[in-house]
Amino acid sequence: MSAPEVTYKPGDFKTDLKPVWCPGCGDFGVLNALYRAMASLSLEPWNTVILSGIGCSSRLPGYVATYGFNSVHGRALALATGVKVARPDLTVIAVGGDGDGMAIGGNHLMHSCRRNLDVTYILMDNEIYGLTKGQTAPTTPTGDKTKSSYWGNPEPAVDPVELAISTGATFVARGFSGDLKNLTAMIQRGIEHRGFSFINVMSPCVTWRGDSQYQLLKAKLQELPEDYDPTNRASAVKYTRETDVLTTGVLYEAGGPTIGDRVEHIRMMAQEGGKVPTTREILERFMPSM
Ligand SMILES: Cc1ncc(C[n+]2csc(CCOP(=O)(O)OP(=O)(O)O)c2C)c(N)n1
Ligand code: SF4
Ligand SMILES: [Mg+2]
Numbered sequence: 072m073s074a075p076e077v078t079y080k081p082g083d084f085k086t087d088l089k090p091v092w093c094p095g096c097g098d099f100g101v102l103n104a105l106y107r108a109m110a111s112l113s114l115e116p117w118n119t120v121i122l123s124g125i126g127c128s129s130r131l132p133g134y135v136a137t138y139g140f141n142s143v144h145g146r147a148l149a150l151a152t153g154v155k156v157a158r159p160d161l162t163v164i165a166v167g168g169d170g171d172g173m174a175i176g177g178n179h180l181m182h183s184c185r186r187n188l189d190v191t192y193i194l195m196d197n198e199i200y201g202l203t204k205g206q207t208a209p210t211t212p213t214g215d216k217t218k219s220s221y222w223g224n225p226e227p228a229v230d231p232v233e234l235a236i237s238t239g240a241t242f243v244a245r246g247f248s249g250d251l252k253n254l255t256a257m258i259q260r261g262i263e264h265r266g267f268s269f270i271n272v273m274s275p276c277v278t279w280r281g282d283s284q285y286q287l288l289k290a291k292l293q294e295l296p297e298d299y300d301p302t303n304r305a306s307a308v309k310y311t312r313e314t315d316v317l318t319t320g321v322l323y324e325a326g327g328p329t330i331g332d333r334v335e336h337i338r339m340m341a342q343e344g345g346k347v348p349t350t351r352e353i354l355e356r357f358m359p360s361m
Contacts, residue, residue, distance in 0.1 A: 081106035097274030100248030108258040126168035128195035145175030184238035186330035197276035205279030233311035242268035295320035
């Protein structure tokens with residue numbers, strides 16, 4: 072007899088911790104969308120891990136009743152890689168901010184994309200360092216005044232979606248924290264996707280970017296055309312570096328082996344008749360005189 076299937080409600084994933092985010096912070100919307108997506112997928116809390124770096128957004132694992140770890144600035148994906156290698160059977164979700172993922176953690180994003188690590192990464196993009204009180208981040212638009220750029224940000228901004236597509240992520244989406252319905256569907260699809268799923272969520276910081284950030288983002292929102300083909304990489308790139316509009320939806324989705332598949336293939340080759348060299352033979356390759 073098979074075990075009865077457990078169903079969950081979004082509230083089942085709440086912990087006793089009350090989020091310490093400022094009232095009106097966009098991250099509340101992301102958390103709610105995640106609760107809903109997890110409930111619709113009936114994710115078992117004991118088989119799910121949520122990892123983050125450091126930042127306001129990186130507090131999220133504490134608010135979800137799964138295994139989780141609020142780790143070190145920029146290292147959410149390094150931890151996610153380790154968990155997935157040790158326990159490929161688990162659902163692994165990484166979360167964090169634009170500073171965490173695009174500045175100090177930028178190289179981890181690039182390598183997770185190209186490896187097609189089977190992890191879902193939700194980036195809460197408020198275009199600012201929120202926790203440390205409003206300094207310029209890699210996604211801060213050029214010219215914007217911040218606590219660390221009084222005369223306006225002199226740097227060109229990065230588009231995380233463009234970066235993810237160009238470095239090999241096999242699922243790339245852009246969402247808005249104020250659009251719960253579409254964001255929930257996007258996160259659900261990202262978790263279901265086999266391979267690296269990158270979801271860049273525009274998530275306003277009311278404290279350091281003001282109310283205008285929410286209004287500005289909302290006014291620019293547009294959805295992908297109904298006949299949009301997400302398997303076409305070139306079409307996906309056309310929706311990056313937008314200025315007057317902000318297109319949300321799943322921009323790119325492709326198949327392909329994950330890094331886990333590739334390593335497993337090598338393991339099988341080594342086991343099935345492949346000659347495994349001895350330590351001495353390996354050393355002799357470097358020191359022929361041995
Ligand atoms: C190695 C290291 N460098 C810098 C910091 C300081 N620091 C903490 S959070 C943060 C940036 C947070 O910005 P973001 O990742 O965008 O998250 P947000 O607070 O905006 O959600 C920085 C620079 C740190 N904790 N560790
Ligand atoms: S400082 Fe900004 S990002 Fe941090 S909790 Fe407040 S509104 Fe959210
Ligand atoms: Mg930020």
